[in-house]
Amino acid sequence: MKMIHLAESRAFEEKGLKRFLLHDSPYFRILNFNLQAGQIFPVHHHPAEGQVSIHVIEGTGQFLGENGAAIPAVAGDILVSDISEPHGVKADTDMRILVTIAPPF
Amino acid sequence: MKMIHLAESRAFEEKGLKRFLLHDSPYFRILNFNLQAGQIFPVHHHPAEGQVSIHVIEGTGQFLGENGAAIPAVAGDILVSDISEPHGVKADTDMRILVTIAPPF
Numbered sequence: 001m002k003m004i005h006l007a008e009s010r011a012f013e014e015k016g017l018k019r020f021l022l023h024d025s026p027y028f029r030i031l032n033f034n035l036q037a038g039q040i041f042p043v044h045h046h047p048a049e050g051q052v053s054i055h056v057i058e059g060t061g062q063f064l065g066e067n068g069a070a071i072p073a074v075a076g077d078i079l080v081s082d083i084s085e086p087h088g089v090k091a092d093t094d095m096r097i098l099v100t101i102a103p104p105f
Numbered sequence: 106m107k108m109i110h111l112a113e114s115r116a117f118e119e120k121g122l123k124r125f126l127l128h129d130s131p132y133f134r135i136l137n138f139n140l141q142a143g144q145i146f147p148v149h150h151h152p153a154e155g156q157v158s159i160h161v162i163e164g165t166g167q168f169l170g171e172n173g174a175a176i177p178a179v180a181g182d183i184l185v186s187d188i189s190e191p192h193g194v195k196a197d198t199d200m201r202i203l204v205t206i207a208p209p210f
Contacts, residue, residue, distance in 0.1 A: 053133070071108065076162070077109065081106045081107075085106060
């Protein structure tokens with residue numbers, strides 16, 4: 001068993017999004033990204049099997065997809081995407097997201 | 106891509122914990138359990154490979170383990186456990202947890 005306290009990784013950076021690797025195993029990888037208002041996690045995808053969940057734990061912004069797609073995202077919203085499908089995030093306010101990747105690639 | 110809004114599954118039940126299946130795929134299963142103050146998700150385990158994360162999204166309580174182990178749990182805390190390892194939850198206040206199982210069994 002392992003405990004993670006999200007309160008301990010509540011840090012932001014002027015120069016770009018702040019990344020914390022919280023857990024890594026053969027089954028899933030859990031990361032916390034913190035974005036200041038206006039920062040962007042650019043749309044990306046990987047040629048790998050699996051899915052990713054992006055859970056907004058604080059703040060508001062948008063989930064990004066291909067062709068400029070943007071879906072409003074507030075705390076308590078979760079986007080589930082194939083790893084191979086383009087996905088990204090834009091922060092409108094300071095924003096924290098919890099990302100779970102299964103399986104890690 | 107799929108959107109989940111945790112605000113839409115914020116329901117509790119007098120007679121026992123309330124369960125919502127939010128996502129199921131070959132990669133992970135995501136569930137939301139809502140416990141009223143005093144309700145218990147009994148300690149259990151399954152003879153399966155994989156891990157489970159239990160993320161407290163609201164309220165306070167305790168993560169439970171074998172031999173009566175109890176670890177304080179507040180919103181923003183995540184327990185990661187092997188599926189085969191005994192784990193459970195007790196709610197001290199009304200409490201919501203997000204459970205991710207990878208891979209589903």
